[in-house]
Amino acid sequence: MSVPDRRRRVTVPELSARKGGTPIVSLTAYTTPMARQLDAHVDMLLVGDSLGMVLYGMESTLSVTLDMMIAHGAAVTRGASQACVVVDLPFGSYQESPEVAFRAAARVMAETGCAAVKLEGGVEMASTVAFLTKRGIPVLGHIGLTPQSVNTLGGYRARGRGGQESNAIAADAFAIADAGAFAIVIEGTVEPLARQLTNDLAVPTIGIGGSPACDGQILVTEDIVGLFNDFTPKFVKRYADLGEQVSAAARAYADDVRARRFPGPEHVFAARPSGVKPGGSTTE
Ligand SMILES: Nc1nc(=O)c2c([nH]1)NC[C@@H]1CN(c3ccc(C(=O)N[C@@H](CCC(=O)O)C(=O)O)cc3)CN21
Numbered sequence: 001m002s003v004p005d006r007r008r009r010v011t012v013p014e015l016s017a018r019k020g021g022t023p024i025v026s027l028t029a030y031t032t033p034m035a036r037q038l039d040a041h042v043d044m045l046l047v048g049d050s051l052g053m054v055l056y057g058m059e060s061t062l063s064v065t066l067d068m069m070i071a072h073g074a075a076v077t078r079g080a081s082q083a084c085v086v087v088d089l090p091f092g093s094y095q096e097s098p099e100v101a102f103r104a105a106a107r108v109m110a111e112t113g114c115a116a117v118k119l120e121g122g123v124e125m126a127s128t129v130a131f132l133t134k135r136g137i138p139v140l141g142h143i144g145l146t147p148q149s150v151n152t153l154g155g156y157r158a159r160g161r162g163g164q165e166s167n168a169i170a171a172d173a174f175a176i177a178d179a180g181a182f183a184i185v186i187e188g189t190v191e192p193l194a195r196q197l198t199n200d201l202a203v204p205t206i207g208i209g210g211s212p213a214c215d216g217q218i219l220v221t222e223d224i225v226g227l228f229n230d231f232t233p234k235f236v237k238r239y240a241d242l243g244e245q246v247s248a249a250a251r252a253y254a255d256d257v258r259a260r261r262f263p264g265p266e267h268v269f270a271a272r273p274s275g276v277k278p279g280g281s282t283t284e
């Protein structure tokens with residue numbers, strides 16, 4: 001139960017085929033070094049627009065641009081050779097029309113080398129999901145707590161409490177699945193609804209504050225390793241405290257410099273390199 005044995009990249013159809021099987025394991029990645037660390041351990045890497053909040057200190061995901069997603073998407077595909085890489089379409093790049101969405105998604109696919117895009121929304125986005133999938137762009141759906149709608153939802157609160165909201169989220173899920181999404185992220189949604197949708201949909205569900213019943217799980221990597229501490233959603237489990245380790249390293253380095261313990265002799269370029277043969281030439 002550690003590193004899956006793979007030589008090649010996980011494909012989108014392979015993710016779809018995991019419905020009801022071994023849970024799909026997914027994490028976010030925004031950079032090459034993090035992608036390299038995660039690649040062997042997960043089935044899918046998501047370049048999430050959460051990078052606006054996690055890497056750039058933005059208040060929400062609404063200010064993230066298509067150029068930012070493309071730069072980080074390309075960085076992640078350079079660091080990953082095994083996991084399926086999916087890139088979020090940012091707010092404003094796809095909501096206007098299927099044609100506008102296709103233009104944005106085609107840039108993402110061509111300029112990052114990712115395998116699929118993710119977009120937020122339900123019934124209102126179904127025609128766009130169909131437009132993209134029919135033209136060769138696999139789409140991962142995202143319903144429930146959709147952070148790009150934080151202003152209409154009124155905050156990052158759990159969804160699906162109450163019959164009307166529950167029915168609306170179910171309609172969203174079926175609309176996106178019927179439109180051809182290869183899987184659907186269910187975020188911040190009460191367990192009974194996430195469980196029912198997982199049972200009723202033919203495509204895999206990937207939960208983030210969904211439920212253990214989902215066909216897979218996803219979290220923001222910085223949340224689980226303690227590198228993002230502005231807020232911690234209830235659905236996050238902490239696996240490491242790298243933020244504390246970074247602080248400790250910086251503190252130790254600062255102490256060393258101030259006490260003149262660093263740099264030591266081993267960190268200094270000598271005037272004459274030590275590897276010179278007697279009487280021989282150097283490569284200087
Ligand atoms: N680092 C990070 N992790 C995420 O999971 C994440 C992002 N950023 N950015 C985009 C969205 C925003 N998300 C969020 C943000 C806050 C809460 C949160 O604080 N939820 C509270 C309840 C808040 C309320 O009731 O108003 C909780 O207890 O979970 C949840 C999800 C999920 N996504």
Ligand SMILES: CC(C)C(=O)C(=O)O
Pocket residue numbers: 028046047048049050051088142185187208218219220
């Ligand atoms: C957490 C996931 C689902 C996401 O959309 C993001 O990271 O932006």
Ligand SMILES: [Mg+2]
Pocket residue numbers: 048049050088
């Ligand atoms: Mg996102």
